[in-house]
Amino acid sequence: MGQTIIEKILSNKSGCKVYAGSIVVADVDFIMGQDGTSPLAIRAFRDMGGSRLFDPSKVALVIDHSAPSPSEGVSNLHHAMREFARKTGCRLYDIGDGVCHQVMLESGRVGPGCLVIGADSHTCTYGALNAFATGVGSTDLAAALISGKMWFKVPPTIKIVCHGRLPKGTYSKDLILYLIGQVSADGATYRAVEFTGEAIDALSMEARFTISNMAIEMGAKAGLMKADEKTMAWIDRYGSCRSFEPVEADPDADYECVWEYDVSSLEPQVAKPHRVDNVVPLAELAGMPIDQAVIGTCTNGRLEDLRIACDIIGERHISPDVRFIVAPASRNIYLQALKEGILEKLVRAGAAVVTPGCGPCVGTHNGVPSDGEKVISTANRNFKGRMGNSTAEIYLASPAAVAAAALTGKITDPQEFIK
Amino acid sequence: MQFNGKAHKFGDDVNTDYIISGKYKFKTLNMDELAKHVMEDLDPEFYNKITPGDFIVAGKNFGCGSSREQAPLAIKHARIAAVLAKSFARIFYRNAINTGLPVVECDTDLIDHQDKLVVDLAAGFITNKTKGIQLQVKPLPKVMLKILSDGGLASHFRKHGGFSFDK
Known part of the structure; x- marks a missing residue:
């Protein structure tokens, strides 16, 4: 019987041919932890009697969630991570290196056919590189740091086929928001999703990462x-x-279900507070004033996103009623955006560029909104309190829509600014 | 393991940011400190309403969102005995078992806020004393039972020197 991508990867990594429903203990190719989860993992590692990593070259810790540290409590946790990396010999990416997922994508360590676990729910981003990558908690991470293994229940797979081409002014972010709206926040829980179809094929890698990144927002593994x-x-x-072996689903693979969408007339989308699946066409919200606009995060802080924003902004200045925060997703992206003059343009337009990292998305620092403010952001979550203030409202949209809103001070169809 | 306590009812899709906000969890590993902020964005007074041994009772997709293990730990340190929900998000479910917080899938429509419950994990039943009914419990997968009966993943590892499951 044919296998889906995840069935094949878990078969390769466990040494036995498995299908949905089986339990496997599989070899892990790479392990990642960030500063919100690694300190607990280090504690669990010690609690399990761990002293050495199974393979230091297959482990990386990334300081990104509160980088640079905004408080002494965080500083001490960062210190513990640096000490752990020094003692065990694993790689530590420190402040300014970038958001863990972008750092992993650029590391050359993660690729087709790999099995990767990360103590961060958006580890699923690397699925766009044909890797089975999934988020785990700190104790699971610690067990893998010691053993190089992890147990999994092989999930059933849902195939999502996207027909057609995205219209101009509509991006992969609009597509994934639309899909999450259709599928709902738990529509793919305990499942793997395979994204296919000519709309996906036509996307750049950067745009594809945005889609895989948000698979967790429909509950997917x-x-x-x-x-x-x-x-x-x-x-x-x-x-x-290292060399990678791409894995393709068999033509007779067994899917739990196949959902097909024609995306050729998709409009820009927005996820309204306080749920990621509360998605409406942007047109329904057009004209709503906003206080802050954020471009960045593991969802949409890549070079392509900054270029799109820059093209929308052009030589204009942002609205005086808006704060515009830009966080490039990695040091590489930051450097390239400097080289291309993108950051100069954005800064001249009124943007505040902050250190590559997660701060503005997770409410640790770098842009906590005040009471009742409305924020439009390229992030992946708009939960109440997510940005550090539970009375603020977060609207999720594409980098183009966020840039357009920064210019006008209200939710605006980016197509108005596209030449 | 049998627990007696009252139900604190929440809705669907309670995410890990609601369970413990990012603004607290990055600062400390002191779980008793984090526990004071559990569910704060949904109910600022929640921590003070807990009597040790009470239950969080929720709808579907409890624990969706981030992979933070501080979420089950903050609940456990707030002395909640177990979380009952119609369904759980995947990572939270694993984290709860790994850290020894009992999570139970059942039809929580049969439980109202403040109902008095008896949850017997070993026998696998829940009694709603207020309503005088018994609820069916969806059994844990075998691997998870093994981890839970070993006292969490850390003690499973200490005991067996690695993963030890009967296939």
Whole structure:
């Protein structure tokens, strides 16, 4: 019987041919932890009697959620991570290196056919690289740090087929928001999702990452895509330190269900407070004043996103009623955006550029809204209190829509600014 | 393990940011400190309403969102005996078992706020004393039972020197 992508990867990594429903103990190719989860993982590692990593070259810790540290409590946790990395020999990415997922995508360590776990729910981002990558908690992470293994229940797979081409002014963020609205916040819980179809094929890798990144917002364990020339070009570009074996689903693979969508007339979308699946066409909200606009995060802080925002902004200045925060997703992106003059343009337009990291998305620092304020953001979550103030409202949208809102001070169709 | 307590009722899709907000969880590993802020964005007084041994009772998709293990730990340290929900998000469910917080899938429409419950995990039943009814409990997967009966994943590892499951 044929297998889905996740069934194949878990078969390869466990050494036995498995299908949905089986329990496997599988070898892990790479392990990642960030500063919100690693300190607990280090504690669990010690509690389990761990003294050495199973393979230090397959482990990375990233300081990104509160980077640079905004308080002494955080500083001490960061210190513990640096000490752990020094003692065990694993790689530590420190403040300014970037959001853990972007750092992993650029590390050359993660690629087609891999099994990756990360102590962060958006680890599913690497599914766009044809890897089974999933978020785990700190204790699971610690067990893998010691053993190099992790147990999994092989999930059933839902296939989402996106037909057609996205219209101009509509982006992969609009597509994934639309899909989450359709599927709902728990529509894919305990399932893997395979995203396919010509609309996905036509997207750049950066745009595909946005889609896999948000698979968790429909509850999915993984958001997988097949590997194509664009995938391999990405791997080549980031100087991969290892060879990868792409995994394709068999033609007779057994899917729990197949959902098909024609995206050729999709409009820009917005997720309204306080749920990611509370999605409406942007047009329904057009004209609503906003106080803060944020571009960044593991969802949409990549170079392509900054370029799109920059094209929308042009030579204009942002609205005097708006604060505009830009967080490039990694040091590489930051440097490239400097080189291309993107950041200069955005800063001249009124943007505040902050250190690559997660701060503005998770409410640790770098842009906590005041009471009752409305924020439009390229992030992946709009939960009440997510940005650090439970009375604020967060609207999720594409980088183009956020840039357009920064210009006008209200929710605006970005198509108005596209030449 | 048998627990007696009252139900604190919440809705669907209670995410981990609601359970413990990012603005607190990044600062400390002191779970008793974090416990004081449990569910704060949904009910600022929640922590003060808990009698040790009470239950959180919720709808579907409890614990969706981030992978923070501080979420089950904050609930446990707030001395909640177990979380009962129609369904759980995947990562939260694993984290709860790994850290020894009992999570029970059942039809929580049969439980109202403040109902008095008896939850017997070993026998696998819930009695709603207020309503005089018994609820069916969806059994835990075998692997998770093994981890829970070993006292969480850390003690499972200490005991067996690694993963030890009967296939």
